Amino acid sequence: MIDNWLDIALAQLGKKYRSSGAFVAFVMNASQKQPVNQTGDWSSEIIDLTHEVYQISPVPESSPGDLLFWGIAQQPYSVGIYVGGAHYIAVNEKDATVQVQTLTHNWYPTFSGSTS
Incomplete structure (x- = not known):
């Protein structure tokens, strides 16, 4: 596995x-991280991503490279990649561009998913 996701x-x-x-x-597939189902590439559908991580955990237990999800596990509406130190990389909801963002009280993920 190539660990160049960042x-x-x-x-x-x-x-x-x-x-x-x-x-x-795109990032998970390009870095060759394997989804838990091992049947192919990571899906771009957020609900599918919740099934492709190894373990769902509380956000404070996240490690760099884990996926951060907003919404409930049965219907998440946004996802990003945790960098560490309260930062993550995700598509900005306002202009659809990729940005490094900071976790805030007003925009805090509900759960995370381990990618390894």
Whole structure:
């Protein structure tokens, strides 16, 4: 497995994606991280991403590279990649561009999913 997801994600800064799921799927597939189902590539559908991580955990237990989800597990509406130190990389909901963002009280994920 190639562990270059951060380089790949950072190379996407400022680029536009149709959804947060499409961005995360691109990074995971390009870095060759395998989804838990091992049947193919990571999906760009956010609900599918929740089934492709190894373990769902509370956000404070997140490690760099884990996926952060907003919404309930049965119907998440946004996803990003945790960098560490209260930062994550995701598609900005306002302009559809990839940005490094900071976790805040007003925009805090509901759960995380381990990618390894």
